[in-house]
Amino acid sequence: MKSFAFILFFLSAFAFTASASQVVTYNWDGTSDTVLYVYGNGNASIATDTVHTAPQSLRFEEDPIGGTPQACIAWIRDLSDGDEVTASFWVYDTTPQGDNPKGRIWGHWNDNTNPDSVTTYNGSASGNTTYSTEGWSQLENTWTVSGGHTGLVIEARIYSSTGANILWFDDLSITAPDGASFVLPNTQTPLQRNSWGAIKTSF
Numbered sequence: 001m002k003s004f005a006f007i008l009f010f011l012s013a014f015a016f017t018a019s020a021s022q023v024v025t026y027n028w029d030g031t032s033d034t035v036l037y038v039y040g041n042g043n044a045s046i047a048t049d050t051v052h053t054a055p056q057s058l059r060f061e062e063d064p065i066g067g068t069p070q071a072c073i074a075w076i077r078d079l080s081d082g083d084e085v086t087a088s089f090w091v092y093d094t095t096p097q098g099d100n101p102k103g104r105i106w107g108h109w110n111d112n113t114n115p116d117s118v119t120t121y122n123g124s125a126s127g128n129t130t131y132s133t134e135g136w137s138q139l140e141n142t143w144t145v146s147g148g149h150t151g152l153v154i155e156a157r158i159y160s161s162t163g164a165n166i167l168w169f170d171d172l173s174i175t176a177p178d179g180a181s182f183v184l185p186n187t188q189t190p191l192q193r194n195s196w197g198a199i200k201t202s203f
Helices: 003-017 196-200
Strands: 019-025 038-039 042-047 058-060 070-077 084-093 101-107 124-127 133-143 154-161 165-176 181-183
Touching: 019 070, 038 042, 042 070, 058 070, 058 154, 070 084, 070 165, 084 101, 084 154, 101 133, 101 165, 124 133, 124 154, 154 165
Parallel strands: none
Antiparallel strands: 019 165, 038 070, 042 058, 058 165, 070 154, 070 181, 084 133, 084 165, 101 124, 101 154
16 A cells, blocks of 8 residues: 555656746846847837836837837747747737737747857747737737747737837746746847848848
8 A cells, every 4th residue: 555655646746747837027127128139120128107017117119110020028948849838928008909009929939059049930839819908918828839849939019000109018927847948138138130031041
């Protein structure tokens, strides 16, 4: 009976270890660092006037308006097929539902083994079909790694039209397997601009 109980304990402990995860948060407080890099006509800066959790947030402006600017705000590395990554952040917009600008959470794969190669692009990872609403709203998505990918970049997207063209982002939270590693804005050059064409020619 003792042996059987020990086996059950061992199997339970193993299952817990195998499914263990870690949570990493980032809220742009106490830093001048904004994003890992920007794709498109986006301008990232630190804001203090519109925040979800004081004293600072990320201000992302589409200027000039055109395309879908993307602020790449986190890179999760050392992933394997079957791993799940969940990310969420809060978005503030000033327009009613149906009017732009709106925010969205999205992702793309970056399988580069060099932690400085934040701009590598290995295909879209898609994201949530939900857009931000007027005021503060939280957007979240879960990605399941497949196809041999080993890295995922989280994007904060802005969709604008004539008129308002600014969103604010705050309180990023990422849940990933214990073995994963993270590259966040405070571990990289604050702002790098790249086009997908430039990114794709880097590998």
